[in-house]
Amino acid sequence: MASYRAPIEDMTFLIDELLDVSGTLGELSAFTELGLGPELTTALLDEGAKLAGDVLAPLRRVGDEHPVTCKDGAITLPPGYADALQQLGAGGWMGISSDPEYGGQGLPELYATAACEMWNSANLAFGLAPMLSAGAALAIAAHGSEQQKQLYLPKMHAGEWAGTMNLTESGAGSDLGVMQTRAVPEEDHYRIHGQKIYITWGDHDATDNIIHLVLAKLPDAPEGSRGISLFLVPKFLVNADGSLGERNDVYPVSTEHKLGIHGSPTCVMAFGDKEGAIGYLIGEENRGLACMFTMMNEARLKVGVQGLAAAEGAYQQALAYAHERVQGGVPIVQHPDVRRMLLTMKSLNEAMRAFVYTEAVTMDLAHVGPEAERPRQQMRIDLMIPVIKCWLTEVGQELTSLGVQVHGGMGYVEETGAAQYLRDVRITSIYEGTNGIQAADLVARKLGRDQGGAMRDALADVALTVAALSSHEDAALQAIGHSLGDALAGVEETTAQVLETLQDNPEVALGAAFDYLMQCGYLFGGWHLARSAELATARLAAGVDNDFYRAKVATAGFYAEQILPRCAGHAGAVAGAAGSLSSYPVNWL
Numbered sequence: 001m002a003s004y005r006a007p008i009e010d011m012t013f014l015i016d017e018l019l020d021v022s023g024t025l026g027e028l029s030a031f032t033e034l035g036l037g038p039e040l041t042t043a044l045l046d047e048g049a050k051l052a053g054d055v056l057a058p059l060r061r062v063g064d065e066h067p068v069t070c071k072d073g074a075i076t077l078p079p080g081y082a083d084a085l086q087q088l089g090a091g092g093w094m095g096i097s098s099d100p101e102y103g104g105q106g107l108p109e110l111y112a113t114a115a116c117e118m119w120n121s122a123n124l125a126f127g128l129a130p131m132l133s134a135g136a137a138l139a140i141a142a143h144g145s146e147q148q149k150q151l152y153l154p155k156m157h158a159g160e161w162a163g164t165m166n167l168t169e170s171g172a173g174s175d176l177g178v179m180q181t182r183a184v185p186e187e188d189h190y191r192i193h194g195q196k197i198y199i200t201w202g203d204h205d206a207t208d209n210i211i212h213l214v215l216a217k218l219p220d221a222p223e224g225s226r227g228i229s230l231f232l233v234p235k236f237l238v239n240a241d242g243s244l245g246e247r248n249d250v251y252p253v254s255t256e257h258k259l260g261i262h263g264s265p266t267c268v269m270a271f272g273d274k275e276g277a278i279g280y281l282i283g284e285e286n287r288g289l290a291c292m293f294t295m296m297n298e299a300r301l302k303v304g305v306q307g308l309a310a311a312e313g314a315y316q317q318a319l320a321y322a323h324e325r326v327q328g329g330v331p332i333v334q335h336p337d338v339r340r341m342l343l344t345m346k347s348l349n350e351a352m353r354a355f356v357y358t359e360a361v362t363m364d365l366a367h368v369g370p371e372a373e374r375p376r377q378q379m380r381i382d383l384m385i386p387v388i389k390c391w392l393t394e395v396g397q398e399l400t401s402l403g404v405q406v407h408g409g410m411g412y413v414e415e416t417g418a419a420q421y422l423r424d425v426r427i428t429s430i431y432e433g434t435n436g437i438q439a440a441d442l443v444a445r446k447l448g449r450d451q452g453g454a455m456r457d458a459l460a461d462v463a464l465t466v467a468a469l470s471s472h473e474d475a476a477l478q479a480i481g482h483s484l485g486d487a488l489a490g491v492e493e494t495t496a497q498v499l500e501t502l503q504d505n506p507e508v509a510l511g512a513a514f515d516y517l518m519q520c521g522y523l524f525g526g527w528h529l530a531r532s533a534e535l536a537t538a539r540l541a542a543g544v545d546n547d548f549y550r551a552k553v554a555t556a557g558f559y560a561e562q563i564l565p566r567c568a569g570h571a572g573a574v575a576g577a578a579g580s581l582s583s584y585p586v587n588w589l
Helices: 008-018 037-058 058-065 081-090 109-122 125-141 144-157 288-293 296-324 336-368 371-411 416-429 435-450 452-469 476-502 506-541 545-565 564-573
Strands: 069-071 074-076 161-166 182-185 189-200 210-218 226-235 236-240 246-247 250-255 267-273 279-281
Touching: 008 037, 008 109, 008 336, 008 506, 037 058, 037 081, 037 109, 058 125, 058 182, 069 250, 069 452, 074 250, 081 125, 109 125, 109 296, 109 336, 125 161, 125 226, 125 267, 125 279, 125 288, 125 296, 144 161, 144 210, 144 226, 144 506, 161 189, 161 246, 182 246, 189 210, 189 452, 189 476, 210 267, 210 279, 210 288, 210 476, 210 564, 226 236, 226 288, 267 435, 296 336, 296 371, 296 416, 336 371, 336 545, 371 416, 371 435, 371 452, 371 506, 435 452, 435 476, 435 506, 452 476, 476 545, 506 545, 506 564
Parallel strands: 161 210, 182 210
Antiparallel strands: 069 074, 182 189, 189 267, 189 279, 210 226, 226 279, 236 246, 250 267
């Protein structure tokens, strides 16, 4: 079984060359004192890679073979997980992009995204822990009182305390408006009563405390989602001086028996089975969903990263196996169909990485960029988030399945570990809003709110690259430019179709939404890979003798020839959405 090693060369190329972190972000007031650039990038990625490869990756199979258990209201983690989480906290990784005023490192989201990729490639079940803690801390930072921020955030950013988010109930999945968890006012706090399911890393003893963010309804709350409030419910109550008090009335009831991510404690959590769990209001009453949505963009970007991360781990293992496995007298990497599968994995991984790292910069610019530019950047990241979350996780499932296929029969037995990537990644298209919800969000909300304005701006940026490559003196870049231009024309056409249909027949537009999103994903992934190839060609022309650059151009060429044509298939499905899909009687299903 191959050991995971972070693809530092590609990460560094994206951060310091394609995205030019020192020029793009380094001069912003939020980052001027950090010295963004190659030296910092190398130091961070090298340290992260050691932790991912040497500590987290060996625990991937351990967690799969020794799943989390729950007994008498307590969780037992797989061996090694608690120590690994403590190492992550001690290294400052838990608050890597958080506000230094509350103990964070204050680095750009771009670096946090790269770190997230490494943790999840090495061990996706483990990688959920820092991801959920970061999301909870972000919600507190955005909506908590100053006292709450001072009391909770430094410990969370240091990794001494963990965080969770408690949304889902057995009778309320994506429809949070019908939830039953209630909060009763009592002096300066509330008593929380209810049960939540699917709570990721809901309980454990790897940290001294766990800060639960819980959605609940007040006794006089309005009906539906307008009546939801957000509460902070610590596992152990926290005294005014920051010391820990008595155990709160919140306990795990059981853990879910899952297809994958066996090392992650996905808990049923009971709040207030005795006297009621003590909780504190975050933000305003009945504004809980708005508070929770503060961290949704960041959380959904990170779930997209999980799709990439699992695919990268699967690719590394499949590649190593293909070089070792001899069939027909040669290693199977020389077989044309195996080469096709591996190149499909490699090209899509690099396209996904370039896409999500680029939009991590957009997120940084939306938060701390020039004031006048922030609204436009926010519109851009809002548009891209559903594409990133859905496209990367759908592709992640495809590529982890290809990883099994490269192994042949050995991929179907658990001993090789190839199947675990496929099992683990399967959840990513479901949680943080199913991919159907992401597609509907893209079409009904993100396209509809400005009649496609943000999308047209994004497509105009693609058009600039198409024009530059199509007229380039390099024949390989010309070919990439022409393929990208064909895909762009298709997305421009379907965008107009979807916008028109959204006005005339929203149901048909929603039926086309998934294919439209996937078409956009392949285009944007191809665009960023084309940009990478253009830069690599320039480096080669300047006399840099580097096979990495040559491979980058060749990989983009493969993507243009073999992957971009998928756009046309999705365009055909969009065009046909008004046919049998919309007219098929439900009672025939």
